[in-house]
Amino acid sequence: MAHRNTGYHEGDDTRGSPEMWRVVLFGAAAGGVYYLARRTRQSRRQRPADSAPQYVRQHRSGGYAVTGRTVTIARPRNEVYAFWRDFTNLPAFMENVRSVDVTGDLTRWVIAGPAGSEVTLETRIVEDRENDHISWRSTSGSDIDTQGSVSFRDAPGGRGTEVEAQIAYVPPGGAVGRWIAKAFQKEPAMQGRRELKRLKMLMETGEIATSSNRRPNA
Amino acid sequence: MRALTWHGKHDVRIETVPDPEIVNPRDAIIEVTATAICGSDLHLYDAVIPGMQRGDILGHEFMGRVVDTGAKSTLKKGQRVVVPFTISCGKCFFCDKQLFSACDNSNPVEKQDVTEALYGHSVSGLFGYSHLTGGYPGGQAEYVRVPFSNVGPIVIPDGFEDEQVLFLSDILPTGWMAAENAEIEPGDTVAVWGCGPVGLFAIQSALLMGAARVIAIDEYPGRLALARKLGADTIDFKQTPVLEALMEMSGGFGPDAVIDAVGMESHGFAPDTVMDNIKQTVGVGADSGHALREALMAVRKGGRVSIPGVYGGFLDKFPLGALMEKGLQIKSGQTHVQRYLKDLLDRIREGELDTTFMISHRLPLEEAAEGYHNFRYNQNDWTKVVLKP
Numbered sequence: 001m002a003h004r005n006t007g008y009h010e011g012d013d014t015r016g017s018p019e020m021w022r023v024v025l026f027g028a029a030a031g032g033v034y035y036l037a038r039r040t041r042q043s044r045r046q047r048p049a050d051s052a053p054q055y056v057r058q059h060r061s062g063g064y065a066v067t068g069r070t071v072t073i074a075r076p077r078n079e080v081y082a083f084w085r086d087f088t089n090l091p092a093f094m095e096n097v098r099s100v101d102v103t104g105d106l107t108r109w110v111i112a113g114p115a116g117s118e119v120t121l122e123t124r125i126v127e128d129r130e131n132d133h134i135s136w137r138s139t140s141g142s143d144i145d146t147q148g149s150v151s152f153r154d155a156p157g158g159r160g161t162e163v164e165a166q167i168a169y170v171p172p173g174g175a176v177g178r179w180i181a182k183a184f185q186k187e188p189a190m191q192g193r194r195e196l197k198r199l200k201m202l203m204e205t206g207e208i209a210t211s212s213n214r215r216p217n218a
Numbered sequence: 219m220r221a222l223t224w225h226g227k228h229d230v231r232i233e234t235v236p237d238p239e240i241v242n243p244r245d246a247i248i249e250v251t252a253t254a255i256c257g258s259d260l261h262l263y264d265a266v267i268p269g270m271q272r273g274d275i276l277g278h279e280f281m282g283r284v285v286d287t288g289a290k291s292t293l294k295k296g297q298r299v300v301v302p303f304t305i306s307c308g309k310c311f312f313c314d315k316q317l318f319s320a321c322d323n324s325n326p327v328e329k330q331d332v333t334e335a336l337y338g339h340s341v342s343g344l345f346g347y348s349h350l351t352g353g354y355p356g357g358q359a360e361y362v363r364v365p366f367s368n369v370g371p372i373v374i375p376d377g378f379e380d381e382q383v384l385f386l387s388d389i390l391p392t393g394w395m396a397a398e399n400a401e402i403e404p405g406d407t408v409a410v411w412g413c414g415p416v417g418l419f420a421i422q423s424a425l426l427m428g429a430a431r432v433i434a435i436d437e438y439p440g441r442l443a444l445a446r447k448l449g450a451d452t453i454d455f456k457q458t459p460v461l462e463a464l465m466e467m468s469g470g471f472g473p474d475a476v477i478d479a480v481g482m483e484s485h486g487f488a489p490d491t492v493m494d495n496i497k498q499t500v501g502v503g504a505d506s507g508h509a510l511r512e513a514l515m516a517v518r519k520g521g522r523v524s525i526p527g528v529y530g531g532f533l534d535k536f537p538l539g540a541l542m543e544k545g546l547q548i549k550s551g552q553t554h555v556q557r558y559l560k561d562l563l564d565r566i567r568e569g570e571l572d573t574t575f576m577i578s579h580r581l582p583l584e585e586a587a588e589g590y591h592n593f594r595y596n597q598n599d600w601t602k603v604v605l606k607p
Contacts, residue, residue: 074311159311194327201323204309205366206243206290209326209343211354213238213363 055166064147068166071196075203077161081131081152083203084163093198093208096191106139119143145170163199165192220607221275221359222586227265228594230276230587238355238363243290246367248301252380253280253357255586255593255603256303256388257414258481258528262347263590266482267530269332269348278303278345279387280357281380284367292368299371301364302555303388305343305354308369318342319552324366325352336531341552348530357387358586360607372559381574381604382566385415390573391558393419393479396526397427399549400475404428409464409473409516410450411509413441415576415602416526417479421450422571424477433467435460435509438598444576464516472518480509481527490535507533514540525550576602583607 054061055068073080083089087107091097098110098118109121120143123136127149135149146169153162201208219237224230238247256279261267281300284293293299306313307323321342325333330340333350343365346356355362364371374383393416400408408429410417413436421432425448434445435453442452453463464473490508510525514537517523523546541548565571578601581589589603 072311074309074314190331194331197327197330200310201307201327205307205323208242209307209324209352209365210241211326211329211343211349211352212241213355214236215239215241 053164053166061168064145064168064170066166066168067192068164069192069196070162070164071200072155072159072162073200073203074160077152077154078131080161080163080203081134084150084152084199085128085134093202094195095198107136121146163196165196167192219360220583221355222277222583223272224262224270224274224276225272228263228591230263230590232584232586233273235273235275235359238361240286240288241363242365243288244366244368245288246284246291246293246364246371247286248280248282248299248357248362248364248371249285250280250282250357250360250362250607251298252282252384253277253359253583253605253607254384254387254389255279255358255589255605257416258347259590260594261482261528261530263594267348267350267528268336269350269353271349271353274346274349274353275355275359276346277356277358278347279384279389280345280362281374281384281387282362285361287367290368293371293373298374300374300383300386300559301345301357301362302370302372302386302391302559303345303347304370304552304555305345305352305365306369306556307366312342313369316554316557318554318556319344320554329353344552350530358583358605360583370556372563374563378566379574381577383563383573384604385419385573386555386559386562386566388553388555389415390419390562390571391555392416392526392553393421394423394558394562395551395553396420396477396479396524397423397429399522399524399526399551400424400477401522401547401549402427402429402475405430406474407431407433407468407471408475408477409433409435409513410445410477410479411435411513412479412481412527413438413445413452414479414597417477418444418448418576418601419571420477420479420524420526421445421448425449426565426570429475433464433473440598441601444601447575460512461516468518472516472521474518475522475524476513476517477524478510478513478527482507482529482531507536511535511537514546517544517546519544521546523548526553577604579603581605 053068055066059066087100087102091100096112098112101108105125107123111119111121113119122139122142124139126137127133127135131152133151137147138145148167150163150165155162198208219235220232221235222230223233259276262270262276284295284297284299287293287295304319305324306318306321310322312320312322319342324343325340329349329352333340341351343352343354345354397420402408402424406429408424410420410432413434421434424432432450433453434450435455436442437454437456442454445452453460490511513523566573578599581603583605586605592600593603
């Protein structure tokens with residue numbers, strides 16, 4: 001079949017100069033950007049809050065840096081709660097926690113700092129609902145101003161327990177503060193993610209996976 | 219102990235390294251009696267899989283004798299076992315669903331960050347592979363630490379030679395799962411790209427599952443001859459245009475199911491392959507995917523696509539339109555080895571599966587580097603290399 005020109009390709013002389021088109025396109029683009037910016041500002045005001053936890057979209061709150069993470073553990077809720085509630089279990093999966101000392105509602109934490117240093121933290125339990133929720137807050141004698149919470153929910157479909165941990169803190173000044181800020185803020189979710197996954201490994205399998213084929217310090 | 223270690227592209231060496239120890243309660247230590255070089259080891263040899271480190275011990279197809287056990291291992295010293303290349307905890311959601319290569323708990327936490335960034339989720343640990351999958355020391359060595367030894371290894375009864383059962387560790391279940399993923403129906407025509415060990419086992423498996431006809435595609439006469447011996451028809455892509463041939467051979471239908479047993483290092487001289495190879499060479503994480511593109515074009519409407527071939531990153535010019543418009547189904551994945559072990563061992567015992575015909579060379583472990591070189595560059599004659607420590 002022979003090729004036929006369609007009307008669409010004809011009449012180049014009516015298209016105008018390239019300069020004119022550039023001006024028209026630039027104007028249209030600028031107008032579009034203004035329109036989109038206005039629309040976004042308006043629609044943000046009008047949008048209802050979505051169902052995601054706040055720490056997913058907001059990493060600062062009232063002077064605190066905020067991070068959080070959720071993991072599902074294939075164990076019953078009471079078992080996971082009980083394991084966490086005994087804070088002396090936590091160093092088993094929190095790699096920077098050197099020791100935990102519990103006296104009533106008060107807990108003293110020794111955390112590994114930069115270059116072999118140690119950071120001391122004292123927290124008080126603010127709220128404790130069995131098999132449901134624990135929250136804590138640092139006391140005035142701590143090196144760090146921090147508060148945190150952990151919630152335990154039944155996972156759908158009999159998958160075990162959803163554990164949601166959140167932590168908020170104000171880094172102190174000085175070298176230690178800079179180190180903490182770096183450790184937490186460089187990859188805000190990483191530390192929490194690693195620790196919750198270690199908890200999951202420990203609770204589901206009784207051990208924490210390692211590819212090392214030699215015992216540490218052996 | 220002596221072990222084969224990775225030092226960079228085309229640089230593997232036998233070295234003396236510390237013996238492994240029991241680290242976790244469910245560990246066992248295996249003294250390796252036989253191990254093999256896998257086609258996917260060549261992806262490491264060619265340095266196209268990210269996340270390798272100098273000194274990593276390679277090897278994920280191995281078997282041997284239990285010489286030490288942790289407090290919670292169910293194995294006993296002296297037992298002879300074949301070890302799956304996938305490391306699986308047996309306790310998580312995924313293991314519970316028999317999706318062993320998706321295990322949540324076997325990839326060490328500090329290794330999961332990069333894998334999550336690359337794939338959205340971390341995947342199970344694997345022996346002797348990239349640090350994306352744990353960086354576990356592998357089986358081309360005298361001894362191996364086997365984590366979760368109560369879940370993976372299958373105890374081999376007396377009466378089997380090592381070579382009869384060694385490939386339960388990877389390529390036999392991988393070929394079997396490839397055919398299973400093709401959801402073969404009686405009367406089907408199945409096309410298999412790649413007549414390496416996985417492709418050959420996929421051919422055997424597809425015929426056992428009732429395929430009326432299997433068409434095998436490769437360029438090496440030696441490998442095509444092995445496929446013919448199994449009962450497959452063959453296409454030599456060096457002399458025959460594959461798409462056209464498949465259409466003609468299937469009466470204009472196209473194969474009902476296609477299996478890509480080639481993976482990310484597809485070669486030949488198709489224009490897309492040349493572009494892919496340039497991108498792989500400059501290291502932008504690109505996979506070479508000529509075989510997969512061709513398979514998607516060849517498969518009939520509503521057909522099934524099974525991908526046992528290994529891909530690690532991103533594939534350009536993926537014919538997504540063919541997938542959507544023809545209504546295709548794709549199934550893929552690292553093999554859920556533990557799911558198939560018992561059944562396949564029974565089939566070996568019954569003589570349904572021939573597991574030794576593809577072994578072309580047997581070498582002492584000390585000569586493993588030579589084995590890699592030849593398996594890579596003399597693919598016609600070197601179809602499978604078994605190493606003995």
